[in-house]
Amino acid sequence: KEGQEAASDSITLCLNPYDCAELYFFTVTREGALEARVRSRSGERVLSTESVSLKLERKDNEWLVEMALPWTVFGMEGPPGAGEAWRLNIVRQRAAAPPQTSFWAGSPGQYARVENYGQLFFAPEP
Numbered sequence: 056k057e058g059q060e061a062a063s064d065s066i067t068l069c070l071n072p073y074d075c076a077e078l079y080f081f082t083v084t085r086e087g088a089l090e091a092r093v094r095s096r097s098g099e100r101v102l103s104t105e106s107v108s109l110k111l112e113r114k115d116n117e118w119l120v121e122m123a124l125p126w127t128v129f130g131m132e133g134p135p136g137a138g139e140a141w142r143l144n145i146v147r148q149r150a151a152a153p154p155q156t157s158f159w160a161g162s163p164g165q166y167a168r169v170e171n172y173g174q175l176f177f178a179p180e181p
Contacts, residue, residue, distance in 0.1 A: 062150035063088075066120055071142035071169045072129050078169060079129065083120050087111045091128070102128060137179035142172035 064085040071078050078094045079102075089109055091102035108123035126133055135141070145159040161171035 062154070064118070064150050065148045067146040067148070068122065069142075069144040069146065069172065070129075070175075071172060072131075072135070073139070073141065081107070081122065081124065083109065083111070083122065085113065085118050089122075134180070135177045137177060139177045141175045141177075142169050143175040144172045 065082050067080055067082040069078065069080055076095050080090075080092045080094070082090045082092075087109065089104045089107060091104045091107065092099055093102055106125045106127065110121040112119040112121075143159070144161055147155075147157045149155040160173040161168065165171050
């Protein structure tokens with residue numbers, strides 16, 4: 056529609072550290088725009104992305120994203136302990152007609168439900 060930004064393909068990384076009440080969303084578009092948000096019981100807020108490292112590679116029929124998130128984004132000084140588990144989901148949205156959405160874990164109507172996420176286990180440092 057006029058005055059609205061055109062839809063873009065995107066990948067969203069959804070993380071729930073320590074099974075806490077905060078849910079983090081990091082969304083990258085095919086053009087390289089990055090948005091970070093955190094949702095908690097008290098509402099949702101935008102996070103600064105200036106400390107996030109992002110590498111994007113575009114090809115004819117695919118695009119690749121490499122993202123490095125500093126622990127400080129999650130309010131941490133260092134990595135979680137060995138064996139600690141976080142909840143994780145990855146959401147792909149394709150803007151082409153018809154639009155497509157796919158999920159690493161969960162289903163379309165419930166992708167934001169943390170209990171449907173997969174688990175990300177942290178290994179000991181080498």
